[in-house]
Amino acid sequence: MRFGYYLRLLAVSMRTSLLTAMQYRADFIIEGFMSLAWTALALFPLLVLYGDRTTVAGWGFAPALVVMGLFTIMRGVLEGAINPSLIAVVERIRTGSFDYTLLKPADAQFLVSTARFAPWRIIDVLAGVAIVVYAFRELGRAPGPAELGAALVLCAAAVAVMYSLWILIVAAAFWVVRMDNLSFLLGAVFDAARWPIHVFRGVWRIIFTFVVPLALMTSYPAMALLGDLSVPTAAACLGGAAVFFVIARTVWSLAIRSYTSASS
């Protein structure tokens, strides 16, 4: 019954976001064009690079394209489902209208994370899927059901990690108030997820695997899809995602206790 209640809340929030988006239908064309242009821009260095080389850090052109496709999908999820809500909530914390969120009879973290969606970002997700499909056509094979299933599970874990990182940012806003540009900073760091993790060396690979786990977001799901990921690594990914999620929830509960309304 509780679950159904939250599902209904989610549906309501999605419907209002969709209705808002439908009011600005011209945006669909502008944003669609922009997102395709940015995707093409991201592919450009890969095309130049693989024009001269066949492999980079053990990755051929088609596998690297799979990573790029997953990056585009994840960016769509991030900017469509995670970022809009979090930018909205940071603003509410700053102005003090976050009080009203706390008064509502539902979990505050849930309300905060589903406050707003950007439906047009679905274009990014579709563009990403198209890139992945194209990459597999280049490879001349299709992923099997086991690989597809593993990749989907890992993608879900990737979304959970991304969401946890952003929740940590919002939690920080309870203490440091002006945090909106920190979410841009994480977005900028996320840009590095467009390359396979093996491109990074030494300390950067450790950071991007364990601290800001970009590897978990694009490289490992891509490897699962390509059938190159071992079972222990996949299990470690899922465990890591779970740990991140628990940490984020704990920090959030601690942070919300120290919230002192800005309005009163």
Next chain:
Amino acid sequence: MRAELRAMPTMLRIGLAETIAYRAEMIVWILTTTMPLVMLSLWTSVADEAPFRAYTQADFVAYYLAALIVRNLTSNWVAWQIGEEIRMGTLSMRLLRPVHPFASYLATHLAAIPLRLVVVTPVIVIMFLTDARHVVIDDPARAGLFVLSLAGAWLLTFGTFVAIGALAFFLEKSMALVEVYFGLFMLLSGYLIPIDLMPGWMAAAAEWLPFRYMLGAPVEILIGRHADAAAAAAVVMTQWAWAAIMLVTAALAWRAGVRRFEAYGA
């Protein structure tokens, strides 16, 4: 003009005080410039096995660190500032003051340079700690040209951003245009990949467009990609010509725009 010159020291002092007041925010904004580092990671990995065309690993390190430095020193947010002030109507305050708005924008963004310099200092230090230091030029003539090209890139970027910001007088969605501009900039300035690695037709287009002179030109001069000082000097001259063209364009767009300004909300 006399009023502007007399007010300039005070406006610069105010700008500096503002920069210092919002230093944490500004430093975070500057840190969001990660793209050169993202590209650096890819290309150093590529050049690890063998040089990529005319670029060795040290060349790539030097190129992208230089790009990071030039980008941070020459960038500003005046387009967003103008767009916001036009939309909110707060521009009217600026129009009432006895100095031209250009002068006050110029002062604000010039005053941010010291903080930007502080932020890029570690990058400069890193550049001289790695192999990249052998790539950076050391003859005084070209070093002087580099400083000139840095100033030219700053003016060109400033003029372009003022012109884009002034578009908010005419268009409701002018900030979408900033995004289009930024995409073209990334592609054609050498920000994503060095211009001499681009396909021939694109490199030729980059020659003729202003973007290269905002970033690629100073970077190429710093890492000695031009045959000699004379070739570098020719690039700097073209760059300053572009800067002049952009500043005049910005002034014209501004004059036409202010006439139709209605100060909504104020």
